[in-house]
Amino acid sequence: MTLSEAREKLAELQRKNAAFGHAMSLLYYDGVTGAPKGTAENRAQTMSVFSRELYQLGTGKETVEVLELLDAHRDELSRHEARQVQLMLKDLRQMEKIPEEEYVAFQRLMVEADDVWHTARETNDWKLFEPVLEKVFDFHKRIARWCAPEKKPYDYWLDRYEEGLTMETCETFFSTLRGHIVPLLGRVLDRPQLDDSVLKGSFPAREQERFSYELMKLIGLDLDHVGLATTEHPFTTSLGSHLDERITTHYHEDDFSNSMYSVIHEGGHALYDTGSARELAYTVLDCGVSMGIHESQSRFYENIIGRSRAFCEYIFPVAQRCFPSLEGHDAEELYRAVNRAQPGLIRIEADELTYALHIMVRYELEKRIFAGELEVRDLPAEWNRLYREYLGVDVPDDRRGVLQDSHWAGGNIGYFPSYALGSAYGAQYLRKMKETVDVDACVRAGNFAPINEWLRERIWQYGCLLKPNEVFRNAVGEEFDPTVFTTYLEEKYTELYGL
Amino acid sequence: MTLSEAREKLAELQRKNAAFGHAMSLLYYDGVTGAPKGTAENRAQTMSVFSRELYQLGTGKETVEVLELLDAHRDELSRHEARQVQLMLKDLRQMEKIPEEEYVAFQRLMVEADDVWHTARETNDWKLFEPVLEKVFDFHKRIARWCAPEKKPYDYWLDRYEEGLTMETCETFFSTLRGHIVPLLGRVLDRPQLDDSVLKGSFPAREQERFSYELMKLIGLDLDHVGLATTEHPFTTSLGSHLDERITTHYHEDDFSNSMYSVIHEGGHALYDTGSARELAYTVLDCGVSMGIHESQSRFYENIIGRSRAFCEYIFPVAQRCFPSLEGHDAEELYRAVNRAQPGLIRIEADELTYALHIMVRYELEKRIFAGELEVRDLPAEWNRLYREYLGVDVPDDRRGVLQDSHWAGGNIGYFPSYALGSAYGAQYLRKMKETVDVDACVRAGNFAPINEWLRERIWQYGCLLKPNEVFRNAVGEEFDPTVFTTYLEEKYTELYGL
Numbered sequence: 001m002t003l004s005e006a007r008e009k010l011a012e013l014q015r016k017n018a019a020f021g022h023a024m025s026l027l028y029y030d031g032v033t034g035a036p037k038g039t040a041e042n043r044a045q046t047m048s049v050f051s052r053e054l055y056q057l058g059t060g061k062e063t064v065e066v067l068e069l070l071d072a073h074r075d076e077l078s079r080h081e082a083r084q085v086q087l088m089l090k091d092l093r094q095m096e097k098i099p100e101e102e103y104v105a106f107q108r109l110m111v112e113a114d115d116v117w118h119t120a121r122e123t124n125d126w127k128l129f130e131p132v133l134e135k136v137f138d139f140h141k142r143i144a145r146w147c148a149p150e151k152k153p154y155d156y157w158l159d160r161y162e163e164g165l166t167m168e169t170c171e172t173f174f175s176t177l178r179g180h181i182v183p184l185l186g187r188v189l190d191r192p193q194l195d196d197s198v199l200k201g202s203f204p205a206r207e208q209e210r211f212s213y214e215l216m217k218l219i220g221l222d223l224d225h226v227g228l229a230t231t232e233h234p235f236t237t238s239l240g241s242h243l244d245e246r247i248t249t250h251y252h253e254d255d256f257s258n259s260m261y262s263v264i265h266e267g268g269h270a271l272y273d274t275g276s277a278r279e280l281a282y283t284v285l286d287c288g289v290s291m292g293i294h295e296s297q298s299r300f301y302e303n304i305i306g307r308s309r310a311f312c313e314y315i316f317p318v319a320q321r322c323f324p325s326l327e328g329h330d331a332e333e334l335y336r337a338v339n340r341a342q343p344g345l346i347r348i349e350a351d352e353l354t355y356a357l358h359i360m361v362r363y364e365l366e367k368r369i370f371a372g373e374l375e376v377r378d379l380p381a382e383w384n385r386l387y388r389e390y391l392g393v394d395v396p397d398d399r400r401g402v403l404q405d406s407h408w409a410g411g412n413i414g415y416f417p418s419y420a421l422g423s424a425y426g427a428q429y430l431r432k433m434k435e436t437v438d439v440d441a442c443v444r445a446g447n448f449a450p451i452n453e454w455l456r457e458r459i460w461q462y463g464c465l466l467k468p469n470e471v472f473r474n475a476v477g478e479e480f481d482p483t484v485f486t487t488y489l490e491e492k493y494t495e496l497y498g499l
Numbered sequence: 500m501t502l503s504e505a506r507e508k509l510a511e512l513q514r515k516n517a518a519f520g521h522a523m524s525l526l527y528y529d530g531v532t533g534a535p536k537g538t539a540e541n542r543a544q545t546m547s548v549f550s551r552e553l554y555q556l557g558t559g560k561e562t563v564e565v566l567e568l569l570d571a572h573r574d575e576l577s578r579h580e581a582r583q584v585q586l587m588l589k590d591l592r593q594m595e596k597i598p599e600e601e602y603v604a605f606q607r608l609m610v611e612a613d614d615v616w617h618t619a620r621e622t623n624d625w626k627l628f629e630p631v632l633e634k635v636f637d638f639h640k641r642i643a644r645w646c647a648p649e650k651k652p653y654d655y656w657l658d659r660y661e662e663g664l665t666m667e668t669c670e671t672f673f674s675t676l677r678g679h680i681v682p683l684l685g686r687v688l689d690r691p692q693l694d695d696s697v698l699k700g701s702f703p704a705r706e707q708e709r710f711s712y713e714l715m716k717l718i719g720l721d722l723d724h725v726g727l728a729t730t731e732h733p734f735t736t737s738l739g740s741h742l743d744e745r746i747t748t749h750y751h752e753d754d755f756s757n758s759m760y761s762v763i764h765e766g767g768h769a770l771y772d773t774g775s776a777r778e779l780a781y782t783v784l785d786c787g788v789s790m791g792i793h794e795s796q797s798r799f800y801e802n803i804i805g806r807s808r809a810f811c812e813y814i815f816p817v818a819q820r821c822f823p824s825l826e827g828h829d830a831e832e833l834y835r836a837v838n839r840a841q842p843g844l845i846r847i848e849a850d851e852l853t854y855a856l857h858i859m860v861r862y863e864l865e866k867r868i869f870a871g872e873l874e875v876r877d878l879p880a881e882w883n884r885l886y887r888e889y890l891g892v893d894v895p896d897d898r899r900g901v902l903q904d905s906h907w908a909g910g911n912i913g914y915f916p917s918y919a920l921g922s923a924y925g926a927q928y929l930r931k932m933k934e935t936v937d938v939d940a941c942v943r944a945g946n947f948a949p950i951n952e953w954l955r956e957r958i959w960q961y962g963c964l965l966k967p968n969e970v971f972r973n974a975v976g977e978e979f980d981p982t983v984f985t986t987y988l989e990e991k992y993t994e995l996y997g998l
Contacts, residue, residue, distance in 0.1 A: 015544070015548055016548055016552075018544075018545070018548075019544070019545040019548035019549060022526075022541075022545040023522035023525070023526075023545065023549075026522070026525055026526065026529055027521075027522070027525065029529075030525055030528075030529070030738075033533065034532065034533070034726055034728055034745075035726060035743065036722060036723055036724050036725060036726040036743065037723055038721070038723030038724050038742075039723075039724060039738075039742060039743040041742070042521075042738070042739050042740055042742040042743045042780075043739070043743075045514070045517075045518070045739065045740070045781060046517070046518040046521040046522065046739050049514055049515055049517075049518035050518060050522075053515075222537070223535060224535055224536055224537030224538075225535050225537050225538060226535060227533055227534060227535040229533055239529075239538075239541070240541050240542070240544065240545050241541055241544070243537075243538060243540070243541040244534065244535065244538040244541045244542075246533075281541075282544060
């Protein structure tokens with residue numbers, strides 16, 4: 001094979017990968033949006049055929065030959081090609097350590113686990129989910145041992161969602177957060193609580209949908225390439241490339257803020273993905289690089305922008321046009337309501353201050369299961385104990401406890417720390433962005449272009465061309481410092497609660 | 500390769516085929532249901548990767564070896580396997596005659612043509628569609644020459660939708676229909692027209708959706724395996740196997756009968772597909788065998804059942820519960836309204852009597868283009884001339900003329916005669932079914948089980964195990980006789996119009 005043939009093969013391999021990725025994401029998306037409820041097994045059948053095809057494509061003789069040849073000539077490749085080869089070889093080296101049948105069985109288990117979890121959550125039936133979740137954790141342990149026997153298994157999985165992340169980093173990071181958030185929260189809870197009655201009322205799904213599109217346009221999503229649907233659990237996915245992105249939300253007709261912040265959060269993910277440079281489409285460099293950086297975009301829009309006073313001032317009249325029940329309220333009430341700090345049961349409904357505590361519970365549990373210090377069957381009791389310890393709340397049932405998240409059922413173990421990391425990254429973006437952009441003035445005027453341009457130029461356009469830590473440094477020109485985030489929280493909540 | 504290995508390979512090949520089919524149908528379905536409007540090119544990218552994979556899978560060395568080996572041992576195969584090998588070899592022999600690049604280009608053209616047609620139809624812009632449609636027809640001519648040089652090109656395409664169908668058969672068939680329908684229609688139009696005011700009013704989409712689900716349950720669809728969505732043009736598709744079927748409809752808020760008959764029509768297709776025996780799933784024998792037999796199911800439910808007096812009697816109170824504007828009307832008015840015969844412009848809105856005339860226009864045009872007697876650029880003028888000649892109506896614009904159907908843009912040239920054939924087959928089913936089932940009494944009671952069982956036992960369960968003509972003979976125990984259909988029409992319209 002000549003070098004030029006290998007380069008062509010490299011492009012072709014990626015186009016195939018993208019096509020299979022398109023199909024598999026679309027199968028999942030269809031499963032949670034329009035599919036009749038008895039069709040999961042039918043999707044699992046196709047998923048297992050495709051995961052085998054992907055395995056054979058990713059580890060096949062020709063692929064190995066192409067990637068090794070290109071790797072040996074890495075100095076003659078373009079910057080894009082060199083990074084493509086690096087990422088694909090990394091995947092190849094991991095994938096080939098997993099036996100083919102195990103790889104296929106794992107993909108199939110994930111479709112089954114997701115299906116069982118949906119039922120278990122609906123019916124508050126932990127016992128139904130327990131045996132499947134045991135298999136899921138066991139599989140994750142085995143895969144970590146196969147792929148990275150030199151690492152602690154949980155470190156292997158943390159690294160899958162944020163390259164370079166380890167338990168050691170997490171411990172330091174969480175301990176910094178805890179050291180600031182716990183006392184701050186204590187002072188907040190000593191003060192009179194903020195009123196959130198502006199959020200309560202009757203908000204028909206149809207009007208909320210209209211409002212969702214207003215929000216999407218406002219933050220700068222291109223509706224020709226970003227779709228909206230409703231699902232039990234909001235999420236974002238790209239289909240085949242960043243040229244077709246889908247976000248979902250869930251409407252609660254008694255509180256419009258729930259879906260509003262889902263749309264802004266998922267919209268942040270979608271801005272990041274669709275911001276990849278055009279030429280990255282159909283390559284492994286397309287879309288966001290890691291979950292940490294991804295959550296730094298979504299949580300930046302959701303909280304730092306979306307829960308700012310300036311945003312509430314801009315959006316309130318827009319919301320009033322959609323929801324007559326907002327008559328007689330004002331933007332400042334909205335601002336206070338959406339920033340009310342209150343330890344609660346549900347992660348995705350948590351405020352900006354208590355959110356990280358929800359993440360720490362999950363981190364602690366995952367870590368101990370991987371270390372063999374905790375059994376899956378003991379998860380509910382331990383979940384409840386930690387919620388009492390970290391958040392001071394009693395979990396009344398597993399539906400609002402250990403069964404609430406889709407991540408474990410979806411095979412996303414090791415993902416949760418990305419949310420907390422992303423939240424913290426965002427505060428540092430804001431500080432840096434403010435050096436050149438009058439963020440408050442832009443948001444108050446509903447003008448997101450300067451903010452989006454700042455992020456596009458420093459983060460979005462690169463897709464996976466840079467590593468996560470390079471992306472971060474490229475954006476802010478300094479190392480990650482979680483106290484920027486805790487200072488942001490301290491200033492915000494001091495003002496809000498008059499501490 | 501041993502025989503037993505080849506049999507395993509046969510099953511695996513079919514599972515792969517089914518998975519690719521699942522993905523490609525889902526891509527199409529997504530494109531016309533939820534996809535943002537700027538994403539067609541992105542889907543075309545994945546479609547062309549998959550069509551190449553399918554081509555290589557279908558014509559690859561191993562596939563040829565497996566199928567030839569099994570064909571040589573056909574006496575040792577099960578009945579199912581033997582038919583699978585026969586159908587797959589037939590496909591293989593055709594596919595390998597089309598150059599790979601042409602095959603992929605054809606699939607890609609179809610995605611483009613569908614996209615251009617949607618815009619052309621919306622904007623009434625024939626000139627936009629003309630060059631693409633020229634390419635579509637040219638491609639069809641070339642494919643016919645490659646695959647069946649011994650046949651007339653149009654005969655090749657007719658056979659693709661109904662095995663064994665030729666222009667000769669069509670001519671005889673259409674001439675029989677014309678000989679009965681034209682004079683019958685003349686007599687009908689001499690009589691006072693039936694009143695259809697019961698259909699007009701305000702029928703909100705949301706209430707129509709509720710009504711759609713009532714209809715689906717009524718005719719016996721299993722909602723765990725059959726989904727409903729809305730699209731510009733109603734259609735049915737199965738995703739991966741008969742275990743996941745989707746139908747679509749389109750709501751006109753000023754006339755509920757439009758969507759009602761779409762749901763029943765597409766529901767008939769879905770009953771047929773989902774009625775395949777369980778063990779046919781993930782094989783080439785799964786789902787309906789030909790478009791003629793398919794349309795015989797959909798048009799049987801839509802017209803012979805759905806436009807019967809018994810059905811109107813059962814459904815009217817159900818409709819009344821959904822639509823308050825039906826207050827003061829009765830079932831007999833509904834029966835007369837939905838059977839009003841009136842030559843019109845739009846095929847899918849045509850009544851049972853004039854419907855076949857719409858088909859004949861399309862048949863005539865396709866035939867003459869394939870014969871080189873008509874150019875694509877002359878289609879609109881010729882379309883309009885034939886509508887005047889066959890139906891006596893003036894076509895005011897191409898949107899309501901030559902641009903109305905999705906078939907040509909979707910590459911379904913040669914499909915139209917199946918509708919007329921299917922309509923005629925249905926009358927013969929009815930006559931036979933009545934020997935053992937009191938069809939009217941069942942329908943009037945909303946009890947579809949005996950009707951569905953009759954069809955399941957004789958038609959549905961076989962999937963593609965029998966050829967279309969075998970399916971038909973198996974069902975009615977006699978040869979096809981289109982005068983059974985014309986007699987049915989004559990009796991029905993004589994009574995309706997008091998001829």
